[in-house]
Amino acid sequence: MLLQIFKSKIHCVKITQSELNYVGSITIDEELMEAANLYEGERVQIVNNNNGERIETYVIRGERGTGTICLNGAAARRAQVGDVVIIISYALMTHDEAKAHKPTIIFPNENNRLN
Template sequence: MLISIDRTLLDAAGFLINERVEIYNIETTGRFAIYVIETPDGSGTIGLNGAAARLAMTGDILAYASFDVAEANAFKPRVVLVDRENRISPT
């Protein structure tokens, strides 16, 4: 299963191609792992592909990582706010 993400959003959020991310369905509490693929820059695409498209909805994407203490103390999370067309919002 794959998730397609606009190149602009990949860069803004810090996702890597083929990175494993978790999808959590907020309504059903279902969870599954999926891998990131790129869609064209500026397309606004964030989409689940194949069977995954039936398992989650908008707002259910989550990525996380494991850190040692020093890395965790230095880590700064990225939050990317988007409009209805998945274009990055200034606020």
């Protein structure tokens, strides 16, 4: 049996951009992606601290060092620029893998940058 286990989290970043007329996804600064162990195309859950919305989409690599967190397509309707969100990913693991797993959690500053 495989368990779905919390893998990665970018805790409390601000939405910097919203692009409704886009195919979909969330664009994340490449530096934040790497620090959080997220991959382009990976499924993520986005939790909006401002309005309680929870959505799922996939990651697109954003320009390194920009602090970009951009909701694209239909997801753009679920948050405003400036909203604070948490971005979470999960992974399928065996029981033994899950017992040994340590999730990656990053805490960017108020400008979506690593300290």
